[in-house]
Amino acid sequence: MPDEAVEIDMSGQEADYKGALTRVSGEVLETMFFSEVIPAECEHSWLESAVAVQVTFDGSHCGDMWLAVGEEAVPELASAFLGLDPGEAGEMESSQVMLELANILCGSILSSLWPESSLQLDPPKRAPWGCSGSAVWHCCLMLPEGRLAISIRLTEKLEAE
DSSP: OOOOEOOOOOOOGGGHHHHHHHHHHHHHHHHSSSOOOOOEEEOOOOGGGGEEEEEEEEEEEEEEEEEEEEETTTHHHHHHHHHHSSTTTOOHHHHHHHHHHHHHHHHHHHHHOOTTOOOEEOOEEOOOOOSSSOEEEEEEETTEEEEEEEEEEEEEEOOOO
């Protein structure tokens, strides 16, 4: 029987962790994707049509991170990451770069939050946006290319009996 998970209440630490999400995401996007990042007010109507990626992690901390990138931003970010002219990345390259972006962001954010932790990341996978609720750290960002959202939900494993 597989282990089950239950959400952890993280409301007391929300401001600190939301700041870390914004800071680390900005560093990654500016350094590796050559994109300026501006914190944005949360407005989520665009998430339904966004490219969304989930990365599950396990170890000293368990949970998942979700990344959503507005459709208009995907080819621009992919081209910048690959060193191509703006919009030159194809659909396959863009899809692979979004998976890699989620992987990089998840590893960077978790390492920043818990530098002494022992974590294993599952391979990133495309999935409809599925990370909302009160037990989630979340930030929305605006890039010149479009919108981006990141959420992290921690869970506790419940051992199978």
